[in-house]
Amino acid sequence: MSWKVTAFGPRDVVQAALVAHEDAWDWDHDIVIAGSEIAEDKPDDWQLEAWLDRKPNKADRAAIGALFAGMVPTLLVEQLPDEDWVTLSQQGVEPIREGVFYVHTPDYPALDEAGVRDFVIPASQAFGTGQHATTAGCLAMLSHMKASGVVVRNLADIGTGTGLLAFAGLHLWPRSRAVASDIDAVCGPVVAENADNNGVTLGDGGGQLAMVIAEGMDHPLLEAAGPYDLLIANILAGPLVELAPDFAGAVVPGGSVLLAGLLETQEATVRAAYRRAGFRLAARMVRGDWSILWLRRRAIR
Known part of the structure; x- marks a missing residue:
């Protein structure tokens, strides 16, 4: 009930x-x-x-x-x-096309268009089917980062939900090693099922995705797999601010963080925290009332 x-x-x-x-x-x-x-x-x-x-x-x-x-x-x-309210909230949503990605629930057919990666993400107990402005904006920003020449050999998706953004990162940089994490234990089997449905291989090697349940960066695998060329975090503004020092320690000099889940009115606070942690703004976009930020860690001189 x-x-x-x-x-x-x-x-x-x-x-x-x-x-x-x-x-x-x-x-x-x-x-x-x-x-x-x-x-x-x-x-x-x-x-x-x-x-x-x-x-x-x-x-x-x-x-x-x-x-x-x-x-x-x-x-x-x-x-x-x-019934599960997260599932109910995600049923009947329209497919989205963002960057090189097309995301839909099983109720809709694949787009079957050259150069477009299709992901089928069913409504589930985890967030991140792609229809929310923050997730969709992250897909668009990831596509932009790839087009801008960003090279990623090692990536992490913190607060992964359904695993979608980690899957997208692996598509854009197929030889990279990827780790996805979430604080909610229900996301483990959800990510595994979605990975299987979308041809994503689970494991800890190149071109594979490892899934862990963790709060922030607090997991041995997250620590051992770093430092990262790209760290994705579509969570909330408060945790993003708190995690800025941890993210700085987990990203290589010149590496990138992709931040979302913050309202545009919260952007200044988040950017200030990451500026103090040694990041500079590379690009931003606004989707509705939400900001999506691409920041790069300053190189050590």
Whole structure:
């Protein structure tokens, strides 16, 4: 049984609530938060949604309301069918074409176009089917990096979800060694199944992908496999800032990090953290309200 709490408000109010959620050090992680626009033709009307595996109690509602800094909107509480809400949120989504990639669920056929890599990613308990602006933007930026002459022999995808971005990196740099990680244990079998369905070989050698469950860079394999020419992290602004020093230590001089999961309003904070860690901006793009950043670590002189 699962429940959802929804609050409606202007875009800037909901985005401020999302930032407050990231800054809430004592947040109950059983309450999963997301924000989005309600309709494409009303870009300033947003909703904040919170999912729980229990009926929200007074404390739960108070915690969600507190994200709005005293301007608490009406909270709509509803019981959901006994199905996984992540899967439900990803069903029926349209395929996307980004850079040299075409990503679709099994409900749609492959594009079958020369020069385009097809990935079939079913709706699952892990995030990252490609339809979210941050994932799609990462696919576009990876294609741009390849076209710009970036050479990658060793890559890591932190917070991989479905494994899609790691798969994309291996397609662009097929001889590279790749490691994917996620803090959520459910991602292990999801990535393995998706790898099998998309012809990606699991292993720890060249052209192969190793999958680990880890928080940040805290895993022996992640440490042993580095340093990396490319590190991908499509997570959240707060963790990105916290991980900046760790990422700097894990990337070769001149190497790249691809960062996403941050709102454009959070970009300055994230870029400042990485500037202090020794990175400079190589390219950026904005998809909706989300920033996608390609940064390069300064060479050691």
